[in-house]
Amino acid sequence: MSMAIRNGRSMRKKDTLWHQVRINRASYLLMAPYFTLFFLFTVLPVLMSVYLSFNYFNMLEMPRWVGWANYIKLLLEDDIFIISLRNTLLFAVVTGPVSYLLCLLFAWIINEFRPKVRAFLTLVFYAPSICGNAYMIWNLILTGDRYGYLNGILLRTGILNEPILWMQTEKFVMPVLIVVQLWLSLGTGFLSFIAGLQTVDKGLYEAAAIDGVKNRWQELWFVTLPAMKPQLMFGAVMQITQSFAVADISIALAGNPSVNYSGATIVTHLLDYGSTRLDMGYASAIATILFLLMVGTNKLVQRILRRVGE
Template sequence: MSKKTTKTTNNEWSLLNQIKRSKTSYIMLAPYFILFFLFTILPVITSIVFSFTNFNMLELPEFVGWDNYIRLLLDDDIFKTAIRNTLIFAVITGPVSYFMCLIFAWIINEFKGKVRALLTLIFYAPSISGNAFVIWLIILSGDRYGYLNGFLMRWDFISEPILWLKTEKYVLPLLIIVQLWLSLGTGFLTFIAGLQTVDKTLYEAAAVDGVKNRWQELFYVTLPSMKPQLMFGAVMQITQSFAVADISIQLAGNPSINYAGTTIVTHLLDFGTFRYEMGYSSAIASVLFLFMIGTNKLVQRLLRKVGS
């Protein structure tokens, strides 16, 4: 038996011994792992497989190779518009909402007890409110009774109502504004929790080393101590910015005027839920999945360099 084979066998036995010693932990992890596999890993694998087929949910899938991807990348002009809109969303809302979450969490963390809990609820509430879109539909209503039109007409900025969500040049900027308003979600709570776990003695040690103000404490003590929370928050914000769909559908409709608010996810939903072209929609989902994976890897690498 060669040395390489012997080493491999020893590693396998070592892994089996570790599993036996920690079998209680693996048993406790099993329910989560099973659910994660069934509802996350398996759907991703299934989607990738279906992306190489022509499948309408009524007939058996027909293998078509790369045809869906060729059609998607070369012939689908709406998908190109969706990519552009999604990238604009991601580039603007991703970093901006990330820093908004961090700054607001840092400010709120300065308060104590019930005041901090109340402020956290106020800032977090829009992201979990099911009626958040109703508020913006009232504000952006295209008649004179819409709050924005009423305000602008009252102060003579405009002479007649503007159809904000039916005018191409206004749709995407307004959707970005609404997305930023809704962006204080899971990442925001993660930063709040991370700030409360920072060891207070580190601030005392930093003061001895010459740290003189709160901004220096933030950069030299707080942020390095929150690296796991910063990484998780980045992943959540990237995922959220690439997966924009509900905002566009609820406010601008699907399809929106001249596809001004179309994103990759709304394009996917169009083919998957209305046209029942499941193979093609799976190809769209696979491309979006690659976008997310690549962007997350890039951001994680950048954060590691900053934190090192």
């Protein structure tokens, strides 16, 4: 009897679903191109990567099923991956929250200026993230001889007696990469915060003042941030993705491989196996681990952000 009831309920749910699809068929038709492209170029590659992670695949032969062998080798035998994982987690823990807070703080401050000044400052802060010559600038600053800008300043002021090979000295590589990433981090998340601040209803501040909100910090916590939660979520996703997917900075400044793998990240390790060695099964296992790290971190951050304003 209970089985029949459950079957009846499931049939009613299906009828309701198809009824809603028929009613809103024009909307689904308009969304179909996006969902088709999203499935073909996002969902399908992720599923294929997960499948290939359980195979040996060298791009020349058909994939050969090896089960958990790639993951066992990755987590128990690959010392470079462990170094890359540690560097990536350190990088994400430092740059993720700091860059997120900097984006929010600068956006909040810039939002108080007049429109023309606000537009100019937004361009100034956003420009480094889209600057194609950003790495060239930092290479000039960090050049290891006395003609490098940083070495030149420190030598001229007497802080150093001889030039430092910044990106060939292991202890300096990760701190420098973190500083450069923070400089480049005011990107899409920063713009989303600026846009979110523009959409906050000014009447909410008047209502909050009547309810007892007395200063700007209380306005920020109880009014501004709750009103822009979608932008906060989007900015969190973007900053997490940037902090976990760092590779170009490390390769451009420290090389690949870097000295004693001090600048190695999960993505540089992935590029090594996927682009150089063409071991796509092993590279897919690395990509799957990175994907799980990103998803887990996003879920944790979203749970924290839901409590903003409480």
